[in-house]
Amino acid sequence: MNRENVKKIGIIGTGMIGTSLAALTAGHGIDTVMLAVNEDLRAASQKQFDSFYADLVAQKLINNAQAANCAKNLSYTLAYNELADCDLIFECVVERLEVKHEVYTQIEATCSKVRAICSVSSAFVVDDLASEMTVYKDRVIVTHPFNPPHLVPYFELAVGSATNPDVLSFAMTVLEDLDRKPVALKKSAPGFIGNRLQFALWREALNIVDSGIADPADVDTCLMYSFCPRYTSIGMFEHFDNGGLDLNYNVCKTIFPTLNNVQEVPESVATRVASGDLGLKTGKGFYDWSQKDISDFHTRVSDPYWRFFNWEVPEEE
Numbered sequence: 001m002n003r004e005n006v007k008k009i010g011i012i013g014t015g016m017i018g019t020s021l022a023a024l025t026a027g028h029g030i031d032t033v034m035l036a037v038n039e040d041l042r043a044a045s046q047k048q049f050d051s052f053y054a055d056l057v058a059q060k061l062i063n064n065a066q067a068a069n070c071a072k073n074l075s076y077t078l079a080y081n082e083l084a085d086c087d088l089i090f091e092c093v094v095e096r097l098e099v100k101h102e103v104y105t106q107i108e109a110t111c112s113k114v115r116a117i118c119s120v121s122s123a124f125v126v127d128d129l130a131s132e133m134t135v136y137k138d139r140v141i142v143t144h145p146f147n148p149p150h151l152v153p154y155f156e157l158a159v160g161s162a163t164n165p166d167v168l169s170f171a172m173t174v175l176e177d178l179d180r181k182p183v184a185l186k187k188s189a190p191g192f193i194g195n196r197l198q199f200a201l202w203r204e205a206l207n208i209v210d211s212g213i214a215d216p217a218d219v220d221t222c223l224m225y226s227f228c229p230r231y232t233s234i235g236m237f238e239h240f241d242n243g244g245l246d247l248n249y250n251v252c253k254t255i256f257p258t259l260n261n262v263q264e265v266p267e268s269v270a271t272r273v274a275s276g277d278l279g280l281k282t283g284k285g286f287y288d289w290s291q292k293d294i295s296d297f298h299t300r301v302s303d304p305y306w307r308f309f310n311w312e313v314p315e316e317e
């Protein structure tokens with residue numbers, strides 16, 4: 001990690017993404033301060049941070065001394081003025097525009113040194129995120145990760161109409177120094193690249209289930225045992241170039257007219273949300289999670305990503 005580029009990183013929001021990002025930045029030797037809403041949420045984040053490191057140790061990717069070294073780089077605060085000297089801030093609060101606006105107002109009031117305000121929003125474009133800012137509109141950028149960002153290397157970056165180009169190059173440099181694989185969009189679009197692709201696939205997965213073609217478990221088997229593993233070592237444009245665009249042309253002609261293009265949230269998601277079946281966290285979604293091995297599921301979530309771990313964590317100070 002080139003620590004010349006960034007001395008101190010602030011992270012606002014101590015949930016899943018914020019805490020995983022803290023594991024990444026602290027693990028690269030950067031002084032990291034997380035802003036928590038209250039003491040309970042601070043404690044929950046610390047527990048999560050420790051468990052990320054326990055997992056890295058269990059995988060023999062680092063040892064206990066290295067984990068302890070990394071943990072020393074993290075501190076928590078409940079007050080914005082502790083973020084005043086941060087070079088870069090990751091905004092990792094809930095995906096609600098009014099909450100994000102409130103956070104940017106606080107940053108504008110307290111963080112005059114900040115060179116980049118990086119939102120991890122899953123879908124909001126920068127112009128909407130920064131719409132109420134009056135001082136640092138030119139410093140806001142989206143740096144959208146995939147969960148958990150300390151293991152998943154890809155980040156997609158999107159600027160707004162007022163973002164200073166230097167902010168994009170600064171954020172790119174910092175993410176590259178953090179051993180990530182950042183990509184900058186040529187122009188912004190809701191959902192960026194990753195979630196546009198993922199939700200196009202999700203819309204058709206729901207269509208397959210809702211129109212009685214196959215059950216959720218069979219769609220999941222298809223994904224895990226057919227084409228998804230291919231895309232961990234080659235890309236989609238590589239794949240279809242390899243298969244021949246003449247074949248591709250014919251398959252597009254047959255399948256495209258039959259694909260789903262619904263514009264609203266599909267009924268099968270809307271009715272489950274309305275009845276409180278929110279998935280794993282409530283025990284029921286498309287699956288009945290009381291029938292599933294949750295520990296095995298969590299192992300499978302991280303399994304594909306361990307191979308990307310490439311941080312150089314010092315043994316000693």
Ligand SMILES: NC(=O)c1ccc[n+]([C@@H]2O[C@H](COP(=O)([O-])OP(=O)(O)OC[C@H]3O[C@@H](n4cnc5c(N)ncnc54)[C@H](O)[C@@H]3O)[C@@H](O)[C@H]2O)c1
Pocket residue numbers: 012013014015016017018035036037041092093094095096099102103120121122123144145146147
């Ligand atoms: N979970 C994912 O898979 C994922 C992936 C990529 C991006 N994101 C994005 O990351 C962001 C955070 O998502 P998450 O999954 O970590 O959610 P989360 O619910 O785990 O965490 C949200 C955090 O926001 C904090 N928060 C709420 N109001 C706040 C305020 N006014 N000031 C400071 N903190 C406040 C909460 O205390 C909580 O710690 C969202 O924008 C989400 O779209 C999530």
